Amino acid sequence: MTALEELLAVMATLRDPERGCPWDREQDFRSIVPHTLEEAYEVADAMECGDRPAMRDELGDLLFQVVFYAQIAREEGSFDFDAIARGVVDKLIRRHPHVFGERRETSAATQRATWEAIKAEERAARMDGDQPPSALDDVPLALPALTRSRKLQSRAARVGFDWPEAHHVVDKVREELAELEEAMADTPWDQTHIHEEMGDLLLACVNLSRQLGVDPEQALRDGNRKFERRFRGLEGILADAGEDPESVDFQRLEAAYQQAKASDRGS
Template sequence: MQDENSFKLANVSRLLSIMAQLRHPEHGCPWDVKQTMASLTRYTIEEAYEVADAIASGNAADIRDELGDLLFQVVFYAQLADEDGLFHFDDVANTLCEKLIRRHPHVFGDETGAVLSDEDLSEQWARIKAEEKKGKEGQEREPSLLDAVPRGLPALMFAQKLQKACAKVGFDWPDTLPVLAKVREEVDEIQQEVEAPSPNQEAIEEEIGDALFAMVNLARHCKVDADTALRKASHKFIDRFNGVENAAAQQQKTLSALSLNEMEALWQQVKAASKGKG
């Protein structure tokens, strides 16, 4: 076991050494050298989604590969912080260890062995996070319930977490039907803005945003993860569009050569066939 652990630690050290070499101002990679924390954030989000996509595919090799890419992002940030004298990779790991121990008293603390329900665990996690927030210095105002929701989350996830946080204190619709009515109301408001004599683009954007927020709320009330639902719908669209392309190819035609009505006919054909498989 000791040899195995040593091998694992050696791989971490090797990874950190490679990262340092990539950032070497003279002998490193020009792309890596010019990166900043701000420039990396979009790549981090992309890598997280690629991990999710690999997990959905169920391919272990792809999952391992994408997890490595995501880990590289963490190592990259730590290297940048190290260069600026802010903190080291070891500090990141240590902070995580301390946080995990602190947030799991039923595993590591005085409450070891306690049997907690999912609801109990969620409440415990939220309580400990709130206590951590209070302990941080430099608060210029009273902490808000929504401060714990990261602003940089993807939009669907951000909306869902905001709504879940509010629901914990009772700021929520009692059941699904009023939420469904709210969705219809928001869609009607979009239509009003679109059909206005002089459509206002900002107003249309705002109303579409309200409708999307309401749809996320509806998904939450239906116990559906909005991001997962949209991802599945997108993959379904890809499959059906590929079917349209194949159907056109069988007719020895390109999509650009077909009219919209002809493409719609192929779409309905593919859609019917896909439903028939079920």
Template sequence: MSQPDLSSLARLLAIMAKLRDPDGGCPWDLEQTFSTIAPYTIEEAYEVDDAIARNDMAALKDELGDLLLQVVFHARMAEEAGHFGFGDVAAAISDKMIRRHPHVFGTVVADHPEAVSGNWEAIKAAERAARPAEAGVSEVLAGVTAGLPALSRAVKLQNRAARVGFDWPDKLPVLAKIREELQELEDEIVAGDAEAAREEFGDFLFVVANLARHLKLDPEEALRAANRKFINRFSKMEEIIKSEGKELSETDLNAMDKAWDQAKRSERRRP
């Protein structure tokens, strides 16, 4: 296992500088901007998450490298524009880690994870209070990144509200609210009001995210797991149908449902 090597990072920074060099650089890299690169940054973060979910360490090494490249790319563009460089990014996160870990780098006592989390959130709140206020946004909810996946952002907003007491006491009222929102969605679907149905569907998902929070679940991870389950079952269903000499396009829904149930039963038989 290799030890940290600053020359490797220097090499990566030099490669990016060359790619962005107007004299002999890469035409594709040269035409990129923060906005055009941002989707790739998000995609790479999800690929890191996927490698972790698959426990694929070789893939994780590669995906972490791809994610690091995104940081280097953004920092290089910022440096070219005279804003900041990679060194400034590294210094800023180092300062932040020291500031947010006073129990390690200072004299604060925090000998269990809950105390650490409490200190972290208090320090973050102080940092937010020192920033200019967001127009029209409650100080309690300010700073929850708009670019987060919607379910994750919903949970973060709800957590912020819960800190000041705006929360249901337990899971049962959340379940009742889900039933209420589902009924309102059904009413709008029956009424044929597409715009109102869209709004009610959003309300329904927001409360579902709140239930995940009360269950101490990550709704994004729960949905990713459901996606993986669907892929596995659909693939097994297709395998079953093909074993009968048919193609999915030649199979009616009833036959597919039977194969789907058989795929589910095969999961239960696994050791």
């Protein structure tokens, strides 16, 4: 028995109506989605840390989520793990005609264009005949907002709805920031208006990151990690001076942060 076959057997046992685990038996497709998302982020965290043992463990946990879905589907008679694997094999072969077929691509850019054209054909084939196809079809709502925004804007760009150069998007960011500042000038603040303008500003920032070839989700994750590292440095600087962050004013906090920032850059 292969390790994968054993994993499938373990999953079937966990779901067994008589001797399985009560928690596992209670789960359905919807109830395990939050766990799947959590496991995917734990994989990403292990990758960012470069921790190979953790990567192995977290990828195993993510694979278990797929096996869990497959077992539930097998019990209801809709599909099983083999059907999932066969589906992805067929899809990869279909989307790589330059590898598995007659077609030959001359660059990564032309290969990407072929990939997207094939995906568009697949989306059109899945669409309800009563609904007109859209370039924005099948961008999942459950994606993190930054990632979904980038995907939506990338789809729009493929049909020509895009700024020709990145500096035009910088101008758009400035325009949206000015509109947010105008909303903030109202007294009292109209939170609905501010909310809308903040969304427009974030959308423009995501567009700029896409133009610059930067993944906004990853950039923000890296920015969060950098802020956390420097803020912990701030706390260390204050502790060495016998000070508490909650008992000093903002100017002292900012000075300590700048000191931590300089030290972080130096290292």
